[in-house]
Amino acid sequence: MSAKTVALVSAAVLLTACGGGQIGDTGGSGDAKRVVLIPGVAAEPFYTSMECGFREAASAAGYSVDVQAPAKFESTLQTPIVTGVLANKPGAVLIAPTDDKAMAGPIRRLADAGIEVVEVDTRLEDTSIAASSVSSDNRQGGRLAAETLARLVGDRTGSVLVLNTKAGTSTTDERAAGFEEEVGKHPNLRYVGQQYTDNEPDQAASKVTATLAANPDLVGVFATNLNTGEGAATGLRNAGRTGSVNLVGFDASPKQVADLRAGAVQALIAQDPATIGRVGVEQAVAAVEGREVRREVETDLVALTRDDMEAKSEYFYKQEC
CATH class of the missing domain: 3.40.50.2300 (Response regulator)
Known part of the structure; x- marks a missing residue:
């Protein structure tokens, strides 16, 4: 074109x-x-x-x-x-x-x-x-994702992955940076870095599949936005690792909320x-x-888990007004 x-x-x-x-x-x-x-x-x-x-x-x-x-x-x-x-x-x-x-x-x-x-x-x-910039504190959101993932993993030892969208996207880059800062405080979690998905769910799914092959001890994935989260859930489902690998997504779209409710995602960081x-x-x-x-x-941002999501439903995103 x-x-x-x-x-x-x-x-x-x-x-x-x-x-x-x-x-x-x-x-x-x-x-x-x-x-x-x-x-x-x-x-x-x-x-x-x-x-x-x-x-x-x-x-x-x-x-x-x-x-x-x-x-x-x-x-x-x-x-x-x-x-x-x-x-x-x-x-x-x-x-x-x-x-x-x-x-x-x-x-x-x-x-x-x-x-x-x-x-x-x-x-x-x-x-x-x-004149003004209005946004979530995305670095804090990344730290919150790492804290939430650490609680979900508990005492297990293993690798964790970040799926980012596109380099040069200020929000998701800040989330990834915040996650990296916080995850280093948890010695049982080995950070294997971030991978970019070009904001395409199918690429996120394939990155998860490849990471599982290289790191069978994978215990957690942080997906920095909606599309990477949906793709990561697909990748874990295809590999039969839903639930055994804790997936923390970012954003509370209807699809993400449904995945959280169904157990395909273990936590969401909602804006x-x-x-x-x-x-x-x-x-x-x-x-x-x-x-x-x-x-x-x-x-503000808030962490949603399956246990408390309904009490925080005001943070669910809309498909129409």
Whole structure:
């Protein structure tokens, strides 16, 4: 597919699961009372839950909305969406950058045009561009995953693996780093490093299969996002190691929650994406209206296990608002 075709297709992908928005729901060009959300990828429950909070907060503030998302978590697909949004000049853009370096140029053009930029979930390496960044404390989430895995494993000795998504994804890289920091405190657990899956479940499944072959003493896997978690569960199931290898996932999508309930996953580290969306709007509106903006905002995470998941069901992600 040519670059021109990719740009046209990508710019047309709109995420409208919450609120029934229509394609081209832009509210006119040069509208300071309009705020745009550009998630990392379309139709993913984490970003759908974020959109729910985004729409709720924007409506309460009296702002019109537009939501556009790439079909895959790739900077080449997100860039033309940013370019299209720039042409219409909203008051603010909330964006989850799909690459912490490659998206810096396109997002800087938004800021240079006077559009307020708020990073949600992921962020750029260059901290001079966005007015605010709202996300989970992902390093703390990785530490929480290691602590939870250590409790699940108990006194057993064995290897543990991290499945990451794509290098350069700020959130998952922080989760992997936090996990590595914490797992070193548990001498019965031998960390065999992280492997990248290109955010594809089938690659996660094959990485688990290969790791089991090389490390038959594998006792734990930490999957840093939804797709790697779903793929890891498949890999363990195919190998007949469900339950004997403890799988800690990240995010509480409907599929992940179902896997936790069924015992295919032993724990999930859940974020609060709706709050990220709401707080992102609050910071964007404050920036547009010339009020004080918080440069860094971190939201809570929680560990869910089969024993306590129903009591913490408010952290389950949504497929629609």
